[in-house]
Amino acid sequence: MNPRRAFLLLVVVLVLVPLVPGVPIFWITLLGNVGLAALVAMGLVLLTGVGGMTSFGQAAFCGFGAYATAVLTTAWGWSPWAALPVSLAVSGGAAVVLGLITVRLSGHFLPLGTMAWGLSLYYLFGKLDLLGRHDGLSGIPPLEIAGHALTDPRAVHYVIWIAVIAAGVLTTHLLDSRIGRAIRALRKGQIAAEAFGIDAARTKLIVFVWAALLAGLSGWLYAHVQRTVTPAPFGLNAGIEYLFMAVVGGSGQIWGAIVGAGLVTLMKEALQRIVPALFGNAMQLEGVVFGIVLVALLQVAREGLWPHLARFVPGRPRTAPAEAAPLARRMLGAGDTSRPLLVLEAARKQFGGLIAVNDVSFKVGRGEIVALIGPNGAGKSTTFNLITGVASLTSGTVKFDGAVISGTSPQVIAGRGVARTFQHVKLEPEMTVLENVAMGAHLRGRSGVLASMLRLDRRDEGRILKEAATQIERVGLTEHMTKPAGSLALGQQRVVEIARALAMDPELLLLDEPAAGLRHFEKEALADLLKRLRAEGMSVLLVEHDMGFVMGITDHIVVLDFGTKIAEGPPETIKTHPAVLEAYLGGAA
Amino acid sequence: MDGTILLFLLQDGITNGAIYALLGIALVLVFAVTRVIFIPQGELVAFGALTYALLEAGKVPGTVWLLAGFGLLAFVFDVVAAARERALARRLAKAVLIDLAIPGALVAATLAVAGRELGSGAHFALTLALITPLGPLLYRVAFQPIAGASILTLMITAVGVHLALVGLGLVFFGAEGLRAPAVSDLMVTIGPMLVTGQSLAVYAVATVAIVALWLFFDRALWGKALRATAVNRLGARLVGIRTGFAGSLAFALAALVAALSGVLIAPMTTIYYDTGFLIGLKGFVAAIIAGLASYPLTALAALGVGIVEALASFFASDMKEIIVFMLIIPVLLWRSLKHTHVEEED
Numbered sequence: 001m002n003p004r005r006a007f008l009l010l011v012v013v014l015v016l017v018p019l020v021p022g023v024p025i026f027w028i029t030l031l032g033n034v035g036l037a038a039l040v041a042m043g044l045v046l047l048t049g050v051g052g053m054t055s056f057g058q059a060a061f062c063g064f065g066a067y068a069t070a071v072l073t074t075a076w077g078w079s080p081w082a083a084l085p086v087s088l089a090v091s092g093g094a095a096v097v098l099g100l101i102t103v104r105l106s107g108h109f110l111p112l113g114t115m116a117w118g119l120s121l122y123y124l125f126g127k128l129d130l131l132g133r134h135d136g137l138s139g140i141p142p143l144e145i146a147g148h149a150l151t152d153p154r155a156v157h158y159v160i161w162i163a164v165i166a167a168g169v170l171t172t173h174l175l176d177s178r179i180g181r182a183i184r185a186l187r188k189g190q191i192a193a194e195a196f197g198i199d200a201a202r203t204k205l206i207v208f209v210w211a212a213l214l215a216g217l218s219g220w221l222y223a224h225v226q227r228t229v230t231p232a233p234f235g236l237n238a239g240i241e242y243l244f245m246a247v248v249g250g251s252g253q254i255w256g257a258i259v260g261a262g263l264v265t266l267m268k269e270a271l272q273r274i275v276p277a278l279f280g281n282a283m284q285l286e287g288v289v290f291g292i293v294l295v296a297l298l299q300v301a302r303e304g305l306w307p308h309l310a311r312f313v314p315g316r317p318r319t320a321p322a323e324a325a326p327l328a329r330r331m332l333g334a335g336d337t338s339r340p341l342l343v344l345e346a347a348r349k350q351f352g353g354l355i356a357v358n359d360v361s362f363k364v365g366r367g368e369i370v371a372l373i374g375p376n377g378a379g380k381s382t383t384f385n386l387i388t389g390v391a392s393l394t395s396g397t398v399k400f401d402g403a404v405i406s407g408t409s410p411q412v413i414a415g416r417g418v419a420r421t422f423q424h425v426k427l428e429p430e431m432t433v434l435e436n437v438a439m440g441a442h443l444r445g446r447s448g449v450l451a452s453m454l455r456l457d458r459r460d461e462g463r464i465l466k467e468a469a470t471q472i473e474r475v476g477l478t479e480h481m482t483k484p485a486g487s488l489a490l491g492q493q494r495v496v497e498i499a500r501a502l503a504m505d506p507e508l509l510l511l512d513e514p515a516a517g518l519r520h521f522e523k524e525a526l527a528d529l530l531k532r533l534r535a536e537g538m539s540v541l542l543v544e545h546d547m548g549f550v551m552g553i554t555d556h557i558v559v560l561d562f563g564t565k566i567a568e569g570p571p572e573t574i575k576t577h578p579a580v581l582e583a584y585l586g587g588a589a
Numbered sequence: 590m591d592g593t594i595l596l597f598l599l600q601d602g603i604t605n606g607a608i609y610a611l612l613g614i615a616l617v618l619v620f621a622v623t624r625v626i627f628i629p630q631g632e633l634v635a636f637g638a639l640t641y642a643l644l645e646a647g648k649v650p651g652t653v654w655l656l657a658g659f660g661l662l663a664f665v666f667d668v669v670a671a672a673r674e675r676a677l678a679r680r681l682a683k684a685v686l687i688d689l690a691i692p693g694a695l696v697a698a699t700l701a702v703a704g705r706e707l708g709s710g711a712h713f714a715l716t717l718a719l720i721t722p723l724g725p726l727l728y729r730v731a732f733q734p735i736a737g738a739s740i741l742t743l744m745i746t747a748v749g750v751h752l753a754l755v756g757l758g759l760v761f762f763g764a765e766g767l768r769a770p771a772v773s774d775l776m777v778t779i780g781p782m783l784v785t786g787q788s789l790a791v792y793a794v795a796t797v798a799i800v801a802l803w804l805f806f807d808r809a810l811w812g813k814a815l816r817a818t819a820v821n822r823l824g825a826r827l828v829g830i831r832t833g834f835a836g837s838l839a840f841a842l843a844a845l846v847a848a849l850s851g852v853l854i855a856p857m858t859t860i861y862y863d864t865g866f867l868i869g870l871k872g873f874v875a876a877i878i879a880g881l882a883s884y885p886l887t888a889l890a891a892l893g894v895g896i897v898e899a900l901a902s903f904f905a906s907d908m909k910e911i912i913v914f915m916l917i918i919p920v921l922l923w924r925s926l927k928h929t930h931v932e933e934e935d
Binding site: 054056101104105107108109111112113115116117119120123124127237240243244247285286287288289290291292293294295298299302 | 626730731734735738740741742744745746748749750751752753754755756757760870873874877907908910911914915917918921922924926
């Protein structure tokens with residue numbers, strides 16, 4: 001069964017269930033609860049599984065949505081539909097404020113932060129007179145369509161599931177786009193993403209706000225289905241439960257959220273029936289069972305259930321369109337050709353007492369291949385990080401095309417046309433080679449979040465993918481285009497990184513040990529590629545240990561040792577330079 | 590408000606702060622060795638308090654069944670793991686001793702002792718003996734199988750354990766709150782303040798525990814070896830540190846500290862099966878303010894949390910919890926900004 005058919009089947013089942021005579025109302029209500037939970041879990045999947053930000057506080061955003069509409073419809077007499085935009089605005093606004101604080105937190109501090117405000121907001125909901133304190137607000141009107149109050153669970157069922165399906169479709173579209181690639185790139189770390197001009201903090205905030213909007217929508221629906229709101233469903237325990245759903249379904253899988261929400265909701269219902277039957281009183285054993293299942297799941301099936309279900313609906317990886325208008329290219333050498341492209345002036349980097357880069361100066365001319373060589377620990381990769389803005393200089397300057405770029409951000413430097421590869425490959429292993437390379441062209445696309453969700457980005461997206469495919473072909477990896485990047489040999493992954501850098505259409509290409517792990521003929525192909533790029537006017541700065549490779553293609557070599565430049569010049573001079581021989585061979589030669 | 594109220598609030602805050610400090614240092618300890626953010630620490634405190642209160646009331650605490658249950662579970666885990674590695678014969682004896690014999694002996698001892706009014710001292714010791722093994726058993730069952738996983742996965746696991754323990758607390762201790770009788774009626778007058786013996790005991794135990802842990806982890810070779818486990822498990826193994834044992838030891842120490850805190854607070858306030866979480870989270874706030882790294886800083890931060898809480902409960906009692914938990918946000922922000930994240934190259 002292909003995904004499209006599976007999706008249609010889901011829709012048909014959801015449409016038919018309430019129409020089948022004899023289906024108890026209770027089941028319809030339960031299915032509605034699954035839908036409400038799935039909305040929140042879906043946002044959480046995007047946030048946690050895809051974006052790498054774990055939130056325990058998601059239930060609080062439901063609270064914002066629910067309380068906003070509860071106050072407006074009971075105290076102010078608004079219609080629920082008029083309150084919907086306000087509910088969303090309140091949830092979204094709260095997400096912007098909390099997100100600005102939270103998404104900057106690193107590692108495990110982020111989930112702890114969400115726990116802190118999740119708990120605080122729960123207490124706040126219960127303390128405010130406006131929100132009815134611990135008793136909450138009741139007497140909330142039901143939804144109404146054309147004068148008919150939707151009090152029948154069957155009617156509500158359709159409203160809820162239309163929202164869930166729409167949210168799922170929009171979110172899936174979002175992920176399958178330029179912005180989506182940026183979101184997916186964040187999980188493994190920000191450095192690679194930022195090197196291609198992706199604003200990590202902004203992208204995280206987008207995900208955070210979208211997840212909160214879905215939760216707010218769920219809260220709004222909840223308020224008008226339950227007709228009463230109290231603080232309890234928006235506390236930390238509820239937040240943990242939503243996270244549990246996301247983990248059960250399979251964090252990283254949008255549609256897995258429905259599976260997770262369904263299983264957890266049904267399990268909860270079953271426990272509420274079985275436990276009193278077994279123990280005679282309504283003891284809350286849900287927690288025990290949930291806790292044990294959660295722990296067990298993380299031990300035996302950390303990726304959740306969805307990947308196992310997804311085998312029955314194999315999707316096809318995204319491919320590049322056969323025809324697409326080429327992306328606009330940078331005019332190489334458009335700047336002032338009389339001055340060098342990249343200039344380091346007394347660049348210095350100190351980590352405490354250690355001087356990693358000691359007042360190093362050198363130039364890279366236009367259409368030139370320059371190599372940075374030196375023994376291990378000489379400061380070559382740190383120099384790369386100083387040029388690309390990953391690390392900040394202690395003193396000195398870096399100029400690109402006459403403008404000072406030191407002190408700006410990696411995104412800004414990428415925007416000027418500096419692309420790089422990494423010594424330790426930084427690809428997203430689960431994304432295909434094509435998608436990884438397409439990330440390189442991020443800055444050359446324009447489509448934003450809304451366009452992506454509504455699929456108005458297809459022309460733009462096609463051009464990006466076509467460009468990515470062209471670059472993959474150029475580096476000779478066409479046959480691997482639709483494979484997950486992590487399945488390639490390490491040497492090939494380095495070449496994928498080069499294709500990704502090329503997709504940026506750079507003016508300066510920084511390559512950190514590009515030939516490491518390549519076989520002899522692959523090295524020759526790489527050397528040919530670099531020479532062709534030079535002929536086109538591109539400049540290349542590379543760090544490399546393979547001296548045969550370096551000597552064969554470079555115009556100029558800079559030698560570092562213990563952070564200090566000890567020599568520079570054309571390959572022939574360097575080969576016989578006494579200081580270089582001393583550094584490499586310890587003076588024995 | 591006059592000086593007396595302020596002094597009273599300060600004293601109250603410092604006493605609570607000392608308890609939070611004990612919790613905080615246990616969290617730092619567990620994190621430093623295993624990278625687990627041990628959210629259920631608070632539950633262990635509540636279990637300690639309830640166990641002591643029940644023993645004092647002459648009853649058999651449900652802890653014994655909890656201990657026996659976890660022992661059995663850990664035994665199953667150990668046998669399965671040993672069988673998989675084809676080392677069953679070699680490891681069976683050890684598993685029987687640690688998972689079955691020791692918990693069994695403690696259960697038997699408790700059943701024999703309960704109701705005989707052996708006095709607070711015996712009950713105190715028995716509480717420590719019952720709660721401490723829960724730590725390593727929990728580690729064995731929930732955390733050791735995924736010891737190499739990311740901090741995040743370990744943290745979600747910890748949340749799972751928290752959920753399970755709160756539920757089990759209800760099963761084994763019931764929904765009613767308990768309070769133990771005060772150990773002594775000692776009252777000391779220090780200047781204008783009246784300090785109870787209970788408070789003095791809290792200060793003394795907290796101080797000793799914090800100094801001992803700090804010296805152990807910062808000065809002793811053994812402590813450094815334990816810390817190395819968290820930094821790089823493989824590397825630690827290569828230089829001969831038994832990482833599994835290190836984790837068990839850390840959890841045992843944490844459970845011991847929890848039992849101590851539990852006994853100390855049992856006479857001060859009524860404890861319910863789910864009281865632990867909130868107390869634990871306040872220890873957390875302190876540990877996080879100290880970056881989950883420093884024992885003295887955690888202790889200081891805990892006192893700060895206690896004092897802020899005491900002041901907040903007087904001036905804005907409605908907002909007490911909100912103020913305490915929001916303390917963490919600016920600290921986290923400051924840490925994130927200061928500590929420019931260097932991505933680990935793995």
